[in-house]
Amino acid sequence: MRIAFVTSNPGKVEEARKYFKPLGVEVYQLRLPYPEIQADTLEEVAEYGAKWLSERVDGPFFLDDSGLFIDHLKGFPGVYSAYVYKTLGIDGILKLMEGAGNRGAHFRSVIAYWDGELHLFTGRVDGEITLEPRGSGGFGFDPVFKPVGFNRTFAEMTTEEKNRISHRGLALKAFATWLKENLK
Ligand code: ITT
Ligand code: NA
Known part of the structure; x- marks a missing residue:
């Protein structure tokens, strides 16, 4: 089976591929x-x-909308994460976090799968914003996000390691589990 992932972000596709290939x-x-x-x-x-895409794409497809929600910034950038990443960037986020006592944050992913009907799958990972960027893997805010229970940022992990615990990995897992049941 082939499924289109509608996205401008090749990093997201790499994560999804590694997840679905074994299936x-x-x-x-x-x-x-x-x-x-x-x-x-x-x-x-x-x-x-x-x-909107369902009227323009043939066959099954999904998209992923994600965001980084920072406690100290009352959930900002949240739904504005893509815009904030392009404008303020990681440096801008670190500036906003200067002097913050609470560096807690979480990522959320929502996957919308269309197969004639809409199906939503979500995932969340909690962690904190590091004091400086670390690592060169992943994409986006990965160099400044350290998940709970780890001493490394997402950018210091392999795709497989990140997938096991990340917001997108968890949403993909729920999606894949559902797909297996419903393809029978
Ligand atoms: P789309 O074309 O799929 O929308 P995008 O990169 O614009 O790609 P989003 O709007 O979902 O994706 O993402 C919001 C922002 O959050 C964007 O700047 C991403 O780089 C960042 N982001 C999303 N998932 C992330 C992850 O797993 N690690 C780090 N940053 C992430
Ligand atoms: Na986007």
């Missing part, structure tokens, strides 16, 4: 820009995008 599901990247509405939740953004 015999081939994931390929479809670079098709879709509207990302301004909304309060990742779910709303993902759902709107998937419904």
